[in-house]
Amino acid sequence: DGGITQSPKYLFRKEGQNVTLSCEQNLNHDAMYWYRQDPGQGLRLIYYSQIVNDFQKGDIAEGYSVSREKKESFPLTVTSAQKNPTAFYLCASSAQGDIQYFGAGTRLSVL
Amino acid sequence: RKEVEQDPGPFNVPEGATVAFNCTYSNSASQSFFWYRQDCRKEPKLLMSVYSSGNEDGRFTAQLNRASQYISLLIRDSKLSDSATYLCVARLRGFKTIFGAGTRLFVKA
Numbered sequence: 001d002g003g004i005t006q007s008p009k010y011l012f013r014k015e016g017q018n019v020t021l022s023c024e025q026n027l028n029h030d031a032m033y034w035y036r037q038d039p040g041q042g043l044r045l046i047y048y049s050q051i052v053n054d055f056q057k058g059d060i061a062e063g064y065s066v067s068r069e070k071k072e073s074f075p076l077t078v079t080s081a082q083k084n085p086t087a088f089y090l091c092a093s094s095a096q097g098d099i100q101y102f103g104a105g106t107r108l109s110v111l
Numbered sequence: 112r113k114e115v116e117q118d119p120g121p122f123n124v125p126e127g128a129t130v131a132f133n134c135t136y137s138n139s140a141s142q143s144f145f146w147y148r149q150d151c152r153k154e155p156k157l158l159m160s161v162y163s164s165g166n167e168d169g170r171f172t173a174q175l176n177r178a179s180q181y182i183s184l185l186i187r188d189s190k191l192s193d194s195a196t197y198l199c200v201a202r203l204r205g206f207k208t209i210f211g212a213g214t215r216l217f218v219k220a
Binding site: 033042105 | 113115154157198206207208209210212213
């Protein structure tokens, strides 16, 4: 089945720890995105990538890092510099300039 | 001011009712618009695109008013399964996409 797969579904981070969220797509989409959603708020863009080996900061990139070594994969690392990481993280992909489709998300909590 | 603003609701309506949501956007350079549906603790899913001429998909009708910079979604004959949060989305040129915070709808039996 074609789609976007995010893992894990739930993740717990200890203080001072970096954690990595996985996002894989088999839709052959060039563009991939990471969003953060907090309760009662809209999605906020963390990073996006329009092509392999290139990515750009979104509105709230501080404390996060990404890589785009393969077209299919766009992992997000939440670093220890992100002081308020508890949120619902959503990965999306799109053909260039087209509709975005989302993975099922990862819920990150702090222990 | 938020770039895309929606009434958070909740809208509580009985089954069979007609309900309408409005959304305003601030950036006149916005090129395309969408409504997404998000169920509790799930990912957003595309409901429909919004075209300048207005468009309909079954019980759902979307309208765009560029002069006033607002978008609307009308749901006719509401079903229990329509209960969800509806996200208004505006896309600027290229990649940048702005999501509203959503309007919550509860349809009651």
